[in-house]
Amino acid sequence: MRKELLLIPAAALFGLAGGYGWSALHAPAPKAPPHAKAGFMPIPPSPEEQPAASDVQWTAEADDSGTAAAAATVHYSGCNEVRAAGKAPLNIGEPGYSPTMDGDGDGVACEPVRGR
Numbered sequence: 001m002r003k004e005l006l007l008i009p010a011a012a013l014f015g016l017a018g019g020y021g022w023s024a025l026h027a028p029a030p031k032a033p034p035h036a037k038a039g040f041m042p043i044p045p046s047p048e049e050q051p052a053a054s055d056v057q058w059t060a061e062a063d064d065s066g067t068a069a070a071a072a073t074v075h076y077s078g079c080n081e082v083r084a085a086g087k088a089p090l091n092i093g094e095p096g097y098s099p100t101m102d103g104d105g106d107g108v109a110c111e112p113v114r115g116r
Contacts, residue, residue, distance in 0.1 A: 055087075076101070079110035088112075 074095035082088045082096065090097040092107040101109035 082110045 076082045076085070076087075076090075076096045076098070079088065079101050082090060082101070087096060088110040089112070090101070090109040092102075092109075097109050099105070099109075
């Protein structure tokens with residue numbers, strides 16, 4: 001009976017040691033590094049995003065007549081007025097742009113709200 005009591009722990013010990021040795025020999029290969037993420041590629045604006053002919057004409061007239069300062073004096077009281085005039089969204093540097101109408105500070109005022 002005493003031999004049997006010694007054989008059980010010995011078998012367990014050799015089994016564990018053998019399993020450890022086997023796993024060390026057949027370890028999985030290291031994982032490959034993840035692929036690099038794609039970079040930003042600018043996309044040309046769609047026809048809907050191009051300035052309207054009246055905007056181009058208005059800007060050209062302001063530049064030709066030397067009244068570019070008059071173009072900078074365009075003022076909208078808020079985004080509702082900009083949208084009613086059909087000028088939304090306003091980019092920084094465009095007539096009527098105001099940082100107070102640019103809620104997220106990205107240089108585009110009165111942009112459409114996503115998710116609605």
